[in-house]
Amino acid sequence: MTRRLATALLTATALTAVLTACGTAPATPSTSPDTPPAAADTAPNTGGRNDHDVMFLQMMVNHHEQGVAMAEIATEKATSDDLKTLASAVVATQKDEIATMKSWLTAWGEADRADTDVNLHADHGGLPATTPEEIESLRNTPAADFDGTFLALFTGHQHNAVEMAKTEAAEGANPDAKALAKSIDDSRTAQIQLxxxxxxGTV
Structure with missing residues (x-):
């Protein structure tokens, strides 16, 4: 792995550390790009939340699970070592974030994922999703074409995460959910740039 890729990966994964309480500093960045930040052990701040906070977490769980599915394929099929390293970091980080978001939703007495009926989410900007057909197509992509196909699909996927996070930052009320949204916005923007x-071919 090149020095520039290692630096970029450390930056991207460090930005995904979840702020678990108001006034709590971000977790210390990992020294390994595929080591995720620790999941929150406690419920999020209950000083206030609204429907946008709940829907953000539910939709992001769905979105993260799709991202993990794609990244796991890349850890096996990517021909670029740099891309495999990035994919491994994504899998580790997003699995940790999924656990955190589900624990918060459970603490709030809410379902731990969004209903997949897109008509139910029109007021929240729809349900950004990579379709099962796209993920299956990625799985079946020939090795010679895989890296480019994955990068195109996953860049768009992470852009959706950024947009969802920005909506939560603007419309959410819960401090911890908004802090997580900021972390996702920053880290996914860094991943897209990488x-x-x-x-x-400039890494």
Missing amino acids: MLKISA
Whole structure:
């Protein structure tokens, strides 16, 4: 792995550390790109929440699970070592974030994922999703075409995460959910920039 990729990965994964309480500093960045930040052990701040907070977490659980599915395929099929390293970091980080978000939703007495009926989410900007057909197509992509196909699909997928996070930052009420949204916005933006560099061969 190149020095520039290692630096970029550490930056991206460090930004995904979840702020578990108001006034709590971010977790210390991992020294390994595929080591996720620790999941929150406690419920999120209950000083206030609204429907946007709940829907953000539920929708992001669905979105993260799709991202993990795609990244796990990349850990097996990518021909670029740099891309495999990035995919491994994504799997570890997003699994940790899924556990955190589900624990918060459970503490709130809410379902731990969004209903997949897109008509139910029109007021929240729809349900951004990579379709099962796209994920299956990625799984069946020939090795020679895999890296480019994955980068194109996953860049768009993470862009959706950024947009969802920005909506939560603007419309949410819960301090911890909004802090998580900021972390996701920052880290996924860094991942997108890194993937563009990998695609351009400038890493």
